[in-house]
Amino acid sequence: MKILVPVKRAIDYNVKVRVKSDQSGVDLANTKMAINPFCEIAVEEAVRLKEQGVATEIVAVSIGDKACQEQIRTALALGADRGLHIETEQSLESLQVAKLLQKVVEAEQPQLVILGKQSIDSDNNQTGQMLAALCGLPQGTFASKVEINGDKVNVTREVDGGLQTVALALPAVVTTDLRLNEPRYASLPNIMKAKRKPLDVKAAADFGVELTSKVKLLKVEAPAQRQGGVKVADVAELVAKLKNEAKVI
Amino acid sequence: MAILVYVEHDNAHLKAENLKLVDAATKMGSELHLLVAGYQCQDVAQQAATLAGVSKVLVADDAAYQHQLAENIGELVTELGRDYSHILAAATTTGKNFMPRVAALLDVAQISDIINVESADTFVRPIYAGNAIATVQSEDAIKVITVRTSAFDAVEQSGSAALEAISLNKANNLSAFVGAELTKSERPELTAARVVISGGRGMQNGDNFKLLEGIADKLGAAIGASRAAVDAGFVPNDMQVGQTGKIVAPELYIAVGISGAIQHLAGMKDSKVIVAINKDEEAPIFQIADYGLVGDLFQILPELEASL
Numbered sequence A: 001m002k003i004l005v006p007v008k009r010a011i012d013y014n015v016k017v018r019v020k021s022d023q024s025g026v027d028l029a030n031t032k033m034a035i036n037p038f039c040e041i042a043v044e045e046a047v048r049l050k051e052q053g054v055a056t057e058i059v060a061v062s063i064g065d066k067a068c069q070e071q072i073r074t075a076l077a078l079g080a081d082r083g084l085h086i087e088t089e090q091s092l093e094s095l096q097v098a099k100l101l102q103k104v105v106e107a108e109q110p111q112l113v114i115l116g117k118q119s120i121d122s123d124n125n126q127t128g129q130m131l132a133a134l135c136g137l138p139q140g141t142f143a144s145k146v147e148i149n150g151d152k153v154n155v156t157r158e159v160d161g162g163l164q165t166v167a168l169a170l171p172a173v174v175t176t177d178l179r180l181n182e183p184r185y186a187s188l189p190n191i192m193k194a195k196r197k198p199l200d201v202k203a204a205a206d207f208g209v210e211l212t213s214k215v216k217l218l219k220v221e222a223p224a225q226r227q228g229g230v231k232v233a234d235v236a237e238l239v240a241k242l243k244n245e246a247k248v249i
Numbered sequence B: 001m002a003i004l005v006y007v008e009h010d011n012a013h014l015k016a017e018n019l020k021l022v023d024a025a026t027k028m029g030s031e032l033h034l035l036v037a038g039y040q041c042q043d044v045a046q047q048a049a050t051l052a053g054v055s056k057v058l059v060a061d062d063a064a065y066q067h068q069l070a071e072n073i074g075e076l077v078t079e080l081g082r083d084y085s086h087i088l089a090a091a092t093t094t095g096k097n098f099m100p101r102v103a104a105l106l107d108v109a110q111i112s113d114i115i116n117v118e119s120a121d122t123f124v125r126p127i128y129a130g131n132a133i134a135t136v137q138s139e140d141a142i143k144v145i146t147v148r149t150s151a152f153d154a155v156e157q158s159g160s161a162a163l164e165a166i167s168l169n170k171a172n173n174l175s176a177f178v179g180a181e182l183t184k185s186e187r188p189e190l191t192a193a194r195v196v197i198s199g200g201r202g203m204q205n206g207d208n209f210k211l212l213e214g215i216a217d218k219l220g221a222a223i224g225a226s227r228a229a230v231d232a233g234f235v236p237n238d239m240q241v242g243q244t245g246k247i248v249a250p251e252l253y254i255a256v257g258i259s260g261a262i263q264h265l266a267g268m269k270d271s272k273v274i275v276a277i278n279k280d281e282e283a284p285i286f287q288i289a290d291y292g293l294v295g296d297l298f299q300i301l302p303e304l305e306a307s308l
């Protein structure tokens, strides 16, 4: 079976962002970028399914400017077979990304699409679900376990109350949670090999999808800074402060 | 046009989040309708009818909706939602699951996890794990929104809205419920608790979380955890607080053996009072804690329990 894995180029999770002084956004100039952690988990899951003999081909797709080819190469180094870059200079919202991915699903006909549940920049948690709805497919979001079972996939989901398992008819869309797997590191030989794997480039504008969102970003501000407080000497002082000063116990 | 609010419930109980969700809705318009979709959920509908400001409760009581699967709930809400100006749900794992489907089927954007309402079309939401706060304006005809309920106040339960049965069956063969392992706890829910005490990697194992239980019992607190504690298998996933876990804003948050990574802070930094207990005086958690206590948690926790 073929698996499609969309990956996003995002800020490295160790980097603390700074808001631009004109409030137009966050300053990403000279910032370390990486494959969004949840997308990396998605690639790893696809690669494991291939290693188990369940998947036969893994296609990694990324939408964005030229730089996101780096993240496609990362996916190829981790074990994806070929890449597709949908090029645009515009920064897209989830719905527009989902519509482009819908076209890719129509062309590639994968049995499974595995995406990260959210990207750590916009924190939207939408794209996988939107893609599933647009394609009329079932979804298993926030997955911590994925088991292919004939023409179905069983997905164990991390939900607020604990865990829930659903059975989905294939083809289906899965979005990853943190505990689905621990991604491997790409070996140097695999990084070298990835450079020779096929990577197609297509212009987003050629897909016949309206790329402009009706949601406008008015401003981006830094959050109110919390003032650090005091250190207390011992438990007795802590309890006294909580009782008399903060009045929370 | 009216606002449709999706009620969070487990077929038996109205979740506390709904009181805050309705508060967010009242800031967008005056006519509010609730939707209770589930199976044998009449009690929930009765409770929902008491939420202040609500004029009507739509009740879709059907075996197909028992587990509130995204595929059929998405279609139900899409069909009902066409006549509304806004569709709201809490940013819980239920709301996050089906709402983007609704937005996509209606061909509109979703605005996720709002923390403030500036006007009927302008909303505030955190991005980058809460390290930046965005204000966005939507020109979509229908606004599909998930709400971070911890950022809003609870409405009163003083109303008496009319109930209206909805018979729309959206059963399909795409997905089926197989099973659930839900954590049972006598304690308050993390997202609704007045006090939360959380343990991190410093707890060393799951057994040591018992040290937090005695304190939690005395304070009526919920118990949370860092991702490191969950990944290490000390405690189940539903206890994770943070960017990708639960977002909490209690009166008092006590972080024990937690270093204070930005992803953890994203889930608790809006708590009213923060206490940090950590043996490393350089731990970043102290930069945001109101009261920091440097020391060995294995010594401090029993002392704290005894002095409450």
Ligand SMILES: Cc1cc2nc3c(=O)[nH]c(=O)nc-3n(C[C@H](O)[C@H](O)[C@H](O)COP(=O)(O)OP(=O)(O)OC[C@H]3O[C@@H](n4cnc5c(N)ncnc54)[C@H](O)[C@@H]3O)c2cc1C
Residues within 6 Å of the ligand: A013, A037, A038, A120, A178, B199, B200, B201, B202, B203, B225, B226, B227, B228, B229, B240, B241, B242, B243, B244, B245, B246, B256, B257, B258, B259, B260, B261, B262, B263, B264, B267, B277, B278, B279, B280, B283, B295, B296, B297, B298
């Ligand atoms: C995409 C992504 C999403 C993430 N989402 C989340 C999230 O939602 N929530 C979350 O929490 N993390 C999240 N993380 C992980 C986060 O980056 C940190 O790794 C994690 O929060 C660390 O947990 P910790 O503080 O328990 O462990 P550590 O950072 O290892 O800290 C342990 C602390 O315990 C202290 N300690 C040890 N022994 C004792 C003792 N005897 N007495 C007192 N103190 C002691 C140490 O001094 C240290 O400060 C995410 C990471 C990524 C990449």
